[in-house]
Amino acid sequence: MKNILVAVDRPKFATQLTAYALELAKLTHGKIWIIHVSAANPTDLLSREAGPQFIYDKRTEDNVKSAAFIKQLAEDIIEQHNVPAEGLLIEGSMIKSIKKIVKEHNIDLIVAGHRKRNLVLELFTEDKKKDLIDELQIPLLAIPLA
Template sequence: MKTILVAINVEKNADRLLAKAEEIAKAFDSKVWILHVSEPDPDDYLGLEAGPQFAQDKRVENRKREGELVKRLAAGLQEKNIAAEGVQLAGSTVKMIKEAVRKVNADIVIAGHHKRNFFYEMFVGSIEQDLMEDLNVPVMLVPVKYKE
């Protein structure tokens, strides 16, 4: 198990996920890839800009903050002598995680598990379930809080 991909969503939950990654990385001398998937840009409609300027500015600001978080988390692992890199992609969460697994040749994915009620799962679905079904590598789900 040489490559671990940690899919983070919010900073609050990142510590729990990275603690598990650190534990595995130390045991197997693994490299840790920290992935954050940002919301995708809305599709342009007939060549028009994607939303009003304030919405575009907010998206850029969020991506910058998220990118800085990923770099900071990777640096924290590097300070503990664990090989780590951060990557930020924009798009569908499951699709981007699948792409990252392929690109970095991940042996395991560590992701947060958000407990939701039956009706939410029935109508909206579950990213965790999609990951379990779509990936060809083990997925470790770590219980985390849903709200920021």
């Protein structure tokens, strides 16, 4: 497993998820890709006129904070554990974004959290998305989150 993708839904679980990926990366001399997918702000003027400006400002602020957090998490892995890591904030559809990253970076394993209703359940059990694992043809490590 040379390339391990950690899908971070919420920052409070990021350390727990990256810990598993870190152990696997150490064993396989792999690289960790930490991603957080957020909703994209509309870029065209007509879409922006549909809602108040503060919604777009808040989303932009949240994205800046998330990007800084993900980047810092990757830097900490590099500095503290000497394991290659990269953090990416991606705006857009979660499914399309994960598929794109898996293809672009030759991802061998996806590490994601699992709670009663969260990322894994939404990604891999909804009608439109349940075939994602089969489509990607790579393993998924689902980590139970407290």
